Amino acid sequence: MTYKPPRRPQFFYTTAPLPCPYVAGRTERKVVTEIAGPESEALHDRLSRAGFRRSHNIAYAPVCPACQACVPIRIPVEQFQPDRTLRKIGRANAGLDGYRVPARATAEQFQLFQRYQQARHGDGDMASMSFYDYRAMVEDTPIETFIIEFRDAQDRLVSACLGDKLGDGLSAVYSFFAPGLERQSLGTYAVLWLIEQARSLRLPYVYLGYWVPESRKMAYKARFKPSEVLVGGIWRVLTEAEISGREPADVRLMTVSAD
Numbered sequence: 369m370t371y372k373p374p375r376r377p378q379f380f381y382t383t384a385p386l387p388c389p390y391v392a393g394r395t396e397r398k399v400v401t402e403i404a405g406p407e408s409e410a411l412h413d414r415l416s417r418a419g420f421r422r423s424h425n426i427a428y429a430p431v432c433p434a435c436q437a438c439v440p441i442r443i444p445v446e447q448f449q450p451d452r453t454l455r456k457i458g459r460a461n462a463g464l465d466g467y468r469v470p471a472r473a474t475a476e477q478f479q480l481f482q483r484y485q486q487a488r489h490g491d492g493d494m495a496s497m498s499f500y501d502y503r504a505m506v507e508d509t510p511i512e513t514f515i516i517e518f519r520d521a522q523d524r525l526v527s528a529c530l531g532d533k534l535g536d537g538l539s540a541v542y543s544f545f546a547p548g549l550e551r552q553s554l555g556t557y558a559v560l561w562l563i564e565q566a567r568s569l570r571l572p573y574v575y576l577g578y579w580v581p582e583s584r585k586m587a588y589k590a591r592f593k594p595s596e597v598l599v600g601g602i603w604r605v606l607t608e609a610e611i612s613g614r615e616p617a618d619v620r621l622m623t624v625s626a627d
Contacts (some may be wrong), residue, residue, distance in 0.1 A: 378411070382431060389492075390583040391437055398428045408510035413535040419598045421577050422532060422541065424508040430578070438578040440598035441589050441606065442537065443559075445566045445574060448592060454560065461557045464518045464526065468565070471513040473503035476525050480546060487547035505542070506530060513541075516561060518554065529558040537573030538566045559592060579606075 380401045388394040403412050403425050412422060419440035420427040430438045450458065478499050485495040497505075506515065511532055518527040527545035531538055540562055545554035562574050579597065580586035589595070595606045 383428075388432070388435075390580045390586055391435070394432070394435055394437075396430060396432050396435075399431045400426050400428045403427050403510050405510075409512070409535070412511050412532070416532075416534055416539060416575055417536070417603075418601075422509075422511070422539070424504065425510050437580050437582050439580070441576050441579040442596050442603070443563060443574040443576065443592045444594060444596055445537070445563055445572055447594050448563055449594075450560070451591070451593065454556070454591065457553045457556050458560055460552055461518075461554065463521055464557075466561050467517045467519070469515050469517055471506050471509060471515055471530070473499070473506040475499070477506075477515070477517075477528055478502045480525055480528060481544050483547055484544035516558060516565075518545075518558070518561075527554040527558060529562070531562060534571075534573075534575065537571045537575055538562050538569075539575040540577065556588065556591070563592075581611075 378401060380399050383398045383400060385395045385397050388396040401415070401420075403415075403422065405411075412427065415427045415429075416422075418429070420429045422428075429440075432438075481497075481502055485492065485497070489495055506513075509532075513530065513532050516529040516531060517525055518529075520526050526549060527543065529543040530541040532541055533539075540559060543555050543558045545552075559574065559576065566572075566574050573596075576589045576592070576595075578586060579589045579595075581590070590606060590611045593606075596603045597606045597610075
């Protein structure tokens with residue numbers, strides 16, 4: 369009989385309170401767990417469906433006291449229909465070529481990343497990241513990860529998106545673009561590209577992380593319609609009333625099984 373070692377228990381920890389990066393005056397706490405071992409990809413899939421996000425080899429989800437502003441959101445690829453604004457963004461960026469490349473940090477990517485951070489998030493922690501920090505963000509991954517590089521007609525790198533491949537979709541981890549090109553909505557275009565990539569791979573979803581209606585930089589995720597949100601442990605369609613703020617999404621973090 370073949371010996372099968374016992375399954376390693378999955379431990380979850382809660383972080384100390386920190387200032388919320390999305391809503392001023394609030395405090396954030398996260399539940400975190402390590403993604404490691406031969407079952408990393410299966411575990412990451414389960415955690416993603418439960419509303420977790422990945423950073424390096426850590427998965428996390430918000431467990432903030434008295435606040436449920438962060439709502440896990442994903443796009444059902446086959447049902448997605450771009451509205452007039454999204455179609456306009458697609459046409460505005462039709463001259464760009466998108467390339468899916470391995471998750472390997474390059475000096476060219478890092479220079480663009482630095483320019484983006486200094487222009488848009490100069491007072492944030494990521495603005496002081498070194499090349500080695502950036503390389504860790506890109507390459508320290510226990511699962512299948514990739515980068516989408518967007519290049520213009522002169523082959524200049526103007527935008528990039530770090531992403532993960534899941535069993536049921538693609539996950540947009542982090543995107544950045546050249547300062548001065550804000551009018552092209554390159555972050556939104558990266559999501560449109562991922563939707564088409566998921567469709568070509570016959571994957572049903574694109575995961576966008578958290579929709580935060582009270583944060584301008586996170587509220588845009590609701591523009592991809594229809595979208596699904598995780599509410600009470602169940603993924604369901606995000607309603608127009610919730611998008612407009614007439615009705616809140618009552619969010620509860622679902623229980624995750626490591627089995």
